[in-house]
Amino acid sequence: MLIASMNQKSFPNILVVMTQPDVANQVTTEKQSIVRISDQADQTIGYNFLAIDQLLPELQFNGVQALSVADVATLNQALEAAGFTPDLVADETPHIVVGYVQECVVHPDSDHMHVTQTQIAPDQTVQIVCGAANIAQGQKVIVATVGAVMPEGKIIWPSQLRGVQSDGMICAAREIGVEGAPAKGIMVLPDDWEVGQAVTADAVAALLK
Structure with missing residues (x-):
């Protein structure tokens, strides 16, 4: 990273x-x-x-x-x-991508959060805790992966939410910079969007017009 x-x-x-x-x-x-x-x-x-x-x-x-x-x-x-070790590794992969919610279960220590297994690339699935009420299995969603920098400057790091590991964030359109997007709930993407492809605010805004 x-x-x-x-x-x-x-x-x-x-x-x-x-x-x-x-x-x-x-x-x-x-x-x-x-x-x-x-x-x-x-x-x-x-x-x-x-x-x-x-x-x-x-x-x-x-x-x-x-x-x-x-x-x-x-x-x-x-x-x-x-005189330092040259230990930097280039990272040109997109960090705001299409994800697919393979599994969604109730968080063991929360009455509103869910624990998801979300595919973020053809060969990569991660666990992400999500607090949105409209999260569900089978959705295509916007995922900010570990290493993403959000428009307001927040960096997405691995974290623990109520004791459960979370490696990313499932996003609302507004969280990736889409002005005028709904304030609540994640953005559910069309089924034909490809898992792992980069997601831009402009492309999501076009869906909402």
Whole structure:
């Protein structure tokens, strides 16, 4: 997993790269304008590239950055030159995709949540806890997979909801940025949408017209 972003107003010329969720106790190490953030077990959480214009000068806009394989290779070269392990892995897979709810059962510790087994690719099914009242087995739905960055900036990480593992989020249209979409309930997609295909706000908005 690799999430990269920039905020030129608050942190000019800094590329923030995350590979794992934040933890309370972090260790930071700076070498040659690169800060490595790790946990107490020395697992990399992410990096701050403090002079990104010297490495990837084209990254000058705010928000999430879509790094190519070549971009990540450049960052890994910089890490190695600074004495860090070049451990970044490019991630060009879409993270807002069509899912298929294969199974939907009542959450064992909630009167409104359900535990689903949701297919997010032809060869991948994940468990996702969903609180929407209209979730049901057999639906095609919008899934924000682990590593997705939502329009308001929220990052989807693996989580536990009332003690049950949840690896993603089944979304309402509004949650992926469709203005004017219903505030309640998930968006149910047409049956002919292919599991695993990328979902955009524009494509979903067209369905609602």
